[in-house]
Amino acid sequence: MQRGTWSTDPQLIHGPMVVRAAALIAAGVPGRTISRRCAPGGPWQRLMPGIVLLHSGEATDExxxxxxxxxxxxxxxxxxxxxxxxxxxxxxxxxxxxxxxxxxxxxxxxxxxxxxxxxxxxxxxxxxxxxxxxxxxxxxxxxxxxxxxxxxxxxxxxxxxxxxxxxxxxxxxxxxxxxxxxxxxxxxxxxxxxxGARSVAEADAWHLWRRSGLPPGHWNVPIFDANGIYIATPDFWCDEIAFAWEIDSYRHHASLEDHRATVARNARYVAAGIVVLQTLPSRLRTEPELVLGELRAAFRTARDRPRPNVKRAA
Incomplete structure (x- = not known):
């Protein structure tokens, strides 16, 4: 191989400027040339045993x-x-x-x-x-x-x-x-x-619901009214009594658009007669017993009123 052409041969390089020392030697580059160029102050460096980086600067992630x-x-x-x-x-x-x-x-x-x-x-x-x-x-x-x-x-x-x-x-x-x-x-x-949980906060909520002694439910299922019109996809849904639990973080409501979407969602819950409890994710860990009390109270409220005509997606 003509001197210098190995440095642009795609068969020798994996990624930008990274090459096997053995491949350089096989291409006709003398071992002493590799050693000299990889010496302190030289234009190359040994990135790891047997692997040469064809420049002296810091290696990129690639x-x-x-x-x-x-x-x-x-x-x-x-x-x-x-x-x-x-x-x-x-x-x-x-x-x-x-x-x-x-x-x-x-x-x-x-x-x-x-x-x-x-x-x-x-x-x-x-x-x-x-x-x-x-x-x-x-x-x-x-x-x-x-x-x-x-x-x-x-x-x-x-x-x-x-x-x-x-x-x-x-x-x-x-x-x-x-x-x-x-x-x-x-x-x-x-x-x-x-x-069915889809986040760390929902996983925390799942563990807390398991502790509550309340009936099991469904995570992240769409809910519709009697006419088949979409209401919401609550984080947790107890279909038996039409009870929704939302884990609503500050981060999720950081923008005006997100806040408006949440207000509109809550309005649809109210219009459909659904009892909904909103909980901050941080409270699942800092105040689990208080959240459990709120869950049980909200559950009783939902259980003691007539169930609205809503349904979850099959």
Missing amino acids: QRLGAALLHGRENATLTGLWALRRHGLERLPPPQDVHILVPAERRVTSTGFVHVERTRHLPRPHLRGDLPVAPVPRAVIDAARRRTDEDEIQTMMAEAVQRRFCTTDLLARELDQAGRTGTALPRKALVPLLA
Whole structure:
């Protein structure tokens, strides 16, 4: 290969300016040239063992991701938090390292900023940009298994379901395949989602309702009046007595448009004869006993009046 042409050969580079040292040598770049250029003050640097960054500045996120996949070699797949970022999820903790999956028989170990996981269940990757990334259900569970904060796990899983990146059944299937290591918290977080909760606050509400001793109900189901006209989709709905529970946060009502929508929703509840209780998410944790008392009182009010002619979606 003519001197200099290797630096633009797409077969040698994964991502911008990231290349295997072995590929450079195979392309005709002498090992001593690589060593000299990667020496302190040189124009290149060794980003990790066997991986060269063809400039001396700080590596970008894209370059680190490319280097991680080069380290994992053929069929390496990005997973965890970085994969979820590539899919477009937003409510994520900052990733601490780059998590990749490689075939179980491959002898590649974690090093530097790269966490390598060998697996017998290597997923079929999706291409996001030019990077192979694990499907959302696998990436969520891989990320959740390495977290210790229950709220972070709940938020990741809830966003994936709420924004329709995946279903709770797919998350449950991935958890079953993952075995036991690191799955206790994700399994706990999945339970309220399987029941229909779609956020950390709704999961808190689910746990509190379970403590209340009140009859079970439905989460996030549309409600209609006798003429089939849409009323609302309450966070929780007890169909037996037409009782709605809304977990309304300050954040959700930060804009005038959101506030107007909530006022209009509450007006539809009143017009339809539905008893509704509104609760701030923070109170579910700071004042759970008071909220339980309010729930039971609102439930009794709904139970003791004639049930209005409303129905939930089938």
